[in-house]
Amino acid sequence: MHSKKRKVTSGKQSAAGRALKATNRLARKATIAKGKLPESGLRHIAWSAIEDEELNPLLFRRFVVGQNVMVARLRLMKGCLVPQHSHYNEQISCVLEGALKFVIGGKEIVVHAGEVLAIPPNLPHSAEALADTVAHDVFNPPRADWINKTDSYLR
Numbered sequence: 001m002h003s004k005k006r007k008v009t010s011g012k013q014s015a016a017g018r019a020l021k022a023t024n025r026l027a028r029k030a031t032i033a034k035g036k037l038p039e040s041g042l043r044h045i046a047w048s049a050i051e052d053e054e055l056n057p058l059l060f061r062r063f064v065v066g067q068n069v070m071v072a073r074l075r076l077m078k079g080c081l082v083p084q085h086s087h088y089n090e091q092i093s094c095v096l097e098g099a100l101k102f103v104i105g106g107k108e109i110v111v112h113a114g115e116v117l118a119i120p121p122n123l124p125h126s127a128e129a130l131a132d133t134v135a136h137d138v139f140n141p142p143r144a145d146w147i148n149k150t151d152s153y154l155r
Contacts, residue, residue, distance in 0.1 A: 041066070047073050055154045056080075058129070063146065070142035076100070076129035084126040085153050089139040091119040098133030102126065 043064070050062040050073075058080035063072035076082075076098070084103070093100070095111045102109045102117060104125045111117045119125055145151040 055151075059154060061146075065142045065147065068141055070139045070146070072137045072139070072146070074133075074135045074137060076127075076133045076135070078129050078131050078133075080129040080133075082127040083153050084124050086122050086124040087139075087143065087145070088121050089141055089143055090121050092138040093117045093119065094136045094138075096134045096136065098129060098131040098135075100133055100135060101128045101130055103128075 045064055047062060050064070052060040052062060052075070054060050058077040059082070060075040061072050063070055078098075093102075093111060094116045095113050097113050099110055099112045102111065102119075102125055104119070104123060109117060110130065143151070
């Protein structure tokens with residue numbers, strides 16, 4: 001007879017763990033889409049069903065939030081500047097059209113259509129649209145500041 005090893009815990013969750021669960025719970029509720037979410041969490045959403053959020057005259061976004069990840073569709077007009085910032089979320093930026101110039105650690109990285117940039121958590125970065133650009137950004141965990149609209153650095 002085999003016995004399974006069980007992880008012994010104190011039954012207490014860390015403050016970071018509680019904060020992450022609260023953020024993810026809020027993120028799931030705050031997905032910007034028309035209509036209600038199915039109870040199962042499974043969703044099939046057309047980007048056209050989500051309204052553009054104008055953050056400033058040169059920057060527009062739409063996003064969908066899952067249980068542990070968020071995907072955003074961003075439209076940046078040529079000359080749009082995203083000031084230096086950092087966040088505890090891992091970020092994957094996929095440029096679909098145009099080009100973005102990122103500045104990370106004093107180094108310029110130009111990401112063109114069809115290219116991807118993976119940005120680790122807590123790494124300060126900025127971006128500039130070198131042309132009218134469409135990009136998808138994926139975040140894990142979801143960006144609570146975007147969901148709560150406390151992302152003043154973009155506005």
